[in-house]
Amino acid sequence: MSDTPTMPDRLSVNPESPFYNEKLLERGIGVRFKGVEKTNVEEYCISEGWVRVAVGKTVDRKGNPLTMKLQGPVEVWVKDEA
Numbered sequence: 808m809s810d811t812p813t814m815p816d817r818l819s820v821n822p823e824s825p826f827y828n829e830k831l832l833e834r835g836i837g838v839r840f841k842g843v844e845k846t847n848v849e850e851y852c853i854s855e856g857w858v859r860v861a862v863g864k865t866v867d868r869k870g871n872p873l874t875m876k877l878q879g880p881v882e883v884w885v886k887d888e889a
Contacts, residue, residue: 814853814883814884814885815828815831816852816853816854817850817851817852817853817854818831818832818836818850818851818883819849819850820832820848820849820850821849821850821871824850826850831885834885834886834887835885835886835887836883836884836885836886837883837884837885837886838851838858838881838882838883839881839882839883840858840877840879840880840881840882841879841880842880845858845860847860847861848860849861849872849874850874851881851883852881853881853883856878856879856880856881857876857877857878857879857881858876858877858879858881859874859875859876859877860874860875860877861873861874862874862875
């Protein structure tokens with residue numbers, strides 16, 4: 808059974824974001840961007856075709872990682888089927 812239909816179109820790892828979903832993030836989310844699996848994705852949007860990835864270890868004045876928005880095809884799946 809696939810979790811693809813229940814995957815949100817947009818998800819963020821930032822708790823202050825309206826697109827944050829703690830229960831889903833606890834299960835583990837895999838993100839493939841342009842055919843390459845990414846581990847530094849901070850936020851994604853499947854319908855608009857973009858991901859925000861952390862840029863090094865640099866943070867802004869609030870302590871959030873600096874991100875860069877990349878355009879392209881996005882695939883998302885749940886790692887833990889529990």
